[in-house]
Amino acid sequence: MPVPYWLLSPSVIPLVVIVFIPMAFAFYISLTGLNQNTIGDWTHAPFVGLKHYLDGLDPRGPLAPSFYTSIKASVVFSVLTTILILPIGVGAALLLSGRLRGRTFMRAVMLLPYIIPTFVNGILWRLVFMTNTGIADQMMGALHLGARDTFWLIGPRSLWALVLADVWASWPFIYLMALAALQTIPPDVHDAARIDGATPLRLFRLITLPLIAPTLGLGIALSTINHFNNFALPFVMFGPTPPDEVNVMPLNIYVNSFITFNLGLGAAMSVVALLIMLTPAVIYLRAARIGDTD
Amino acid sequence: MAVAARTWRPQIRVAGWWRYVVALVYLIFVLAPFAYMGLVALQSDAAAGQGDLLLGQPHWDNFTRIWQTVDLGLYLRNSLIVATSTGAISSLLALGAAYVVARFRFPLRNLFRVSLLATQTVPGILLLLPLFVIYIIIQHSIELHIVGTYWGLVLTYMTFALPFAIWLLSVYVKSLPVELEEQAIVDGANRFQVIRHVTLPLAIPGIVVTFVFSFLLAWNDILFASVLTSPETKTLGPGLQYYVSESFSIPFWNLLMAASLVVAVPAMILFLIVQRYIVAGLAAGSVKG
Numbered sequence: 220m221p222v223p224y225w226l227l228s229p230s231v232i233p234l235v236v237i238v239f240i241p242m243a244f245a246f247y248i249s250l251t252g253l254n255q256n257t258i259g260d261w262t263h264a265p266f267v268g269l270k271h272y273l274d275g276l277d278p279r280g281p282l283a284p285s286f287y288t289s290i291k292a293s294v295v296f297s298v299l300t301t302i303l304i305l306p307i308g309v310g311a312a313l314l315l316s317g318r319l320r321g322r323t324f325m326r327a328v329m330l331l332p333y334i335i336p337t338f339v340n341g342i343l344w345r346l347v348f349m350t351n352t353g354i355a356d357q358m359m360g361a362l363h364l365g366a367r368d369t370f371w372l373i374g375p376r377s378l379w380a381l382v383l384a385d386v387w388a389s390w391p392f393i394y395l396m397a398l399a400a401l402q403t404i405p406p407d408v409h410d411a412a413r414i415d416g417a418t419p420l421r422l423f424r425l426i427t428l429p430l431i432a433p434t435l436g437l438g439i440a441l442s443t444i445n446h447f448n449n450f451a452l453p454f455v456m457f458g459p460t461p462p463d464e465v466n467v468m469p470l471n472i473y474v475n476s477f478i479t480f481n482l483g484l485g486a487a488m489s490v491v492a493l494l495i496m497l498t499p500a501v502i503y504l505r506a507a508r509i510g511d512t513d
Numbered sequence: 514m515a516v517a518a519r520t521w522r523p524q525i526r527v528a529g530w531w532r533y534v535v536a537l538v539y540l541i542f543v544l545a546p547f548a549y550m551g552l553v554a555l556q557s558d559a560a561a562g563q564g565d566l567l568l569g570q571p572h573w574d575n576f577t578r579i580w581q582t583v584d585l586g587l588y589l590r591n592s593l594i595v596a597t598s599t600g601a602i603s604s605l606l607a608l609g610a611a612y613v614v615a616r617f618r619f620p621l622r623n624l625f626r627v628s629l630l631a632t633q634t635v636p637g638i639l640l641l642l643p644l645f646v647i648y649i650i651i652q653h654s655i656e657l658h659i660v661g662t663y664w665g666l667v668l669t670y671m672t673f674a675l676p677f678a679i680w681l682l683s684v685y686v687k688s689l690p691v692e693l694e695e696q697a698i699v700d701g702a703n704r705f706q707v708i709r710h711v712t713l714p715l716a717i718p719g720i721v722v723t724f725v726f727s728f729l730l731a732w733n734d735i736l737f738a739s740v741l742t743s744p745e746t747k748t749l750g751p752g753l754q755y756y757v758s759e760s761f762s763i764p765f766w767n768l769l770m771a772a773s774l775v776v777a778v779p780a781m782i783l784f785l786i787v788q789r790y791i792v793a794g795l796a797a798g799s800v801k802g
Contacts, residue, residue: 233671332543335780339776346766469736
């Protein structure tokens, strides 16, 4: 039967126009000195070759401190949050895949932090971490854990404020993946192991974990990618001039591109961000096509 | 058998007791920040500004003041228009492509499928930057304004919504029985009629999920909206920030929390409706590919 290409083209043409061409164009922009003065006549923007990449990636380059600060902030943030949400998400999935009164209610409530818009989440935690008046400082003061005027939104502690805000909002993603995987395990596998005298811990380590590991691997790769690309949360919590510890790549690129209008430099940074994400992306692409034989 | 039952039944009772303690810890962890939002949303301007942790007289009128202090009605309307269009257009276009991917083999089919997944890993900012430049170039050369329009925003969200929708729907369509379609062809239906009258009705659950995901993608965005909207097309993401902007003598944290709760409600309702499809879809998408 002939392939109905006319059904494919309404999707493929927009994809080429709004995804593939812009991506190729981003590589070109990263090689030019495009800024607010040259954007009206972009073909005449000076071609600077690899200048932006060398400025940022060569340790002696003028932009290296800013580049490396952002790369470090992004890697630390995405790895740390993924490690933290893994046990929280798997724990909730194990809890809610078993017998429990009020399970349906719990399953719905557990999703709430994941569903609220990220900009609402950022606003909420900005309020929580306000110096003096935020609930974090007030509780630290009341419990004598620290001074009431501890800074959370500026300085080195900002990383922990961002990580806590993000962990609260993003753990249900791992929970959803783990729950989906747990539901594909036939119940008689567990019953058989229990009758053979397996303790709950051994049951989890030797049977449950290996069975959900492929899906969890996919979840870990996706979570790392999503965190690395997260712009909204740090932007809403810290604004366009964030502390170094939370000046993640998307935020740094945004400021370079749309506030100082150094579009060539911003494009070069986003290409670097894409290359860093290549490792988890390849893991994700391979994992997502498990069992795909046709 | 009887021995086995006797040895592990008491364990379940003990384990059951711990389960409820753990469940309570999770509930507190999830709900405490919402309680804090609710508390601040009902406080007076002064109490919210000082960070009082007690609620005096609840200020229910905050929920009417949010509409007057900033133009929340406009942002809500804009977000609804843009998110609904993104969800509807992405799902409809995707169904045709998903059908072809699920039912036919063609050159570059695998490359196409991999690129659908690959776009999900591209940072939003990497696409925003060239799209913005392209939109400005088009504006300079043929006087066609894209930045600041609804359709410009919808088109931009489709960069992420469309690949995801095609992928998810192709997995879904593949799970549908092909016999009904073959029967319709034998009965003289053309390809369009087959999709319209056979595939579409059967794929409704999958379409609902792609609609909700695409809708939420647009509803929850702040990155593209902060660059590509004008004052008239401003959506909720950037719009909400005005409650604590410098244009007021004091930041209205109470109104910001009240408005945040209001705009989170549509997203929550939509997500809870499709919850069971999502768990099933994730399992199908990740295990069966």
